[in-house]
Amino acid sequence: EPEVTQTPSHQVTQMGQEVILRCVPISNHLYFYWYRQILGQKVEFLVSFYNNEISEKSEIFDDQFSVERPDGSNFTLKIRSTKLEDSAMYFCASSEGESSSQPQHFGDGTRLSIL
Amino acid sequence: DAKTTQPNSMESNEEEPVHLPCNHSTISGTDYIHWYRQLPSQGPEYVIHGLTSNVNNRMASLAIAEDRKSSTLILHRATLRDAAVYYCILRGPHNAGNMLTFGGGTRLMVKP
Numbered sequence: 001e002p003e004v005t006q007t008p009s010h011q012v013t014q015m016g017q018e019v020i021l022r023c024v025p026i027s028n029h030l031y032f033y034w035y036r037q038i039l040g041q042k043v044e045f046l047v048s049f050y051n052n053e054i055s056e057k058s059e060i061f062d063d064q065f066s067v068e069r070p071d072g073s074n075f076t077l078k079i080r081s082t083k084l085e086d087s088a089m090y091f092c093a094s095s096e097g098e099s100s101s102q103p104q105h106f107g108d109g110t111r112l113s114i115l
Numbered sequence: 116d117a118k119t120t121q122p123n124s125m126e127s128n129e130e131e132p133v134h135l136p137c138n139h140s141t142i143s144g145t146d147y148i149h150w151y152r153q154l155p156s157q158g159p160e161y162v163i164h165g166l167t168s169n170v171n172n173r174m175a176s177l178a179i180a181e182d183r184k185s186s187t188l189i190l191h192r193a194t195l196r197d198a199a200v201y202y203c204i205l206r207g208p209h210n211a212g213n214m215l216t217f218g219g220g221t222r223l224m225v226k227p
Contacts, residue, residue: 004158031213035159043159043202043217056214091158098213100147100206101166106158 002026006092006107013082014115021077021110023092032075033093033104034067036060043091049075050098079112087114119203124222127193135188135221137203142183146207150177150188151215152199159202159217162188198225 005024013019025032034046048055049067066078075094079086089111093104120138127133139148149164163170163177165186170177176189190197202220206213 033214035215035217042219043153043215045214045216048213058214089158093158093215095213100145100208100210100213101164102213103149103161103164104213104215105161108156108158 004092004094004105004107006090006110008110009108010111010113012113012115015084016081019079019082019112021079021090021092021112023075023077023107024073025075025092025094026096026105027073029094029096029105031055031095031098031102032067032069033095034077035091035093035106036088037091037109038088046077046090082112082114084114087112119205119218121201121203121218121221123219124224126224126226127190127197129195129225129227130192133190133193133197133223133225135190135201135203135223136185137187138185139203139205140184142205143207146205148177148179148183148186149204149206149215150175151202151204151217152197153202153220154196154199159215162201164206193223193225195225195227198223 007022032049037043047057064080089109091109093106095102095104150162151159153159165177178187200220
């Protein structure tokens with residue numbers, strides 16, 4: 001069964017450094033998402049992306065964050081200058097369509113640790 | 116977005132059926148009921164979804180009340196691998212950016 005893959009599984013970065021989290025969505029999917037989960041807290045929506053544009057973003061997704069689909073397969077999340085509070089699990093997801101009946105398929109996440 | 120209410124935790128014995136309830140009294144006529152689960156150290160995993168009729172798939176069954184104000188996810192025979200947090204999420208046509216809004220879910224513990 002096709003799946004969403006994320007790399008790296010764990011990223012350790014010094015505060016203030018830039019970090020790029022990578023995702024390969026399911027190949028025929030057109031809608032892409034990033035979520036994050038701080039340890040012990042709920043899964044939170046960050047951003048959705050379609051047709052090379054951001055469709056929606058949450059308050060968390062400030063100017064320090066950006067997303068890109070650099071080629072036909074990868075979908076990346078960049079944090080420009082990391083803060084301690086960016087430490088979390090980051091999950092990428094994709095869906096075939098946008099209708100409310102379409103499920104989203106998630107990767108197993110990247111654990112980001114900011115020192 | 117319409118809100119869902121789930122018990123914080125439930126316990127089950129292995130190989131017994133599990134009924135996970137969800138209340139969504141403010142559901143609108145166009146909201147789909149989705150269930151996801153999150154196993155330890157993994158990302159959320161889609162389980163099942165429905166609109167009005169009961170649904171079955173290889174993972175679970177979804178029973179939807181006639182007034183749609185509640186639903187129940189049914190695992191027919193719980194295994195240790197089913198120990199996870201189960202999320203009941205409503206999705207309507209006006210969900211901004213197709214986002215999923217996760218609540219606290221129900222933590223299912225399965226005893227051998």
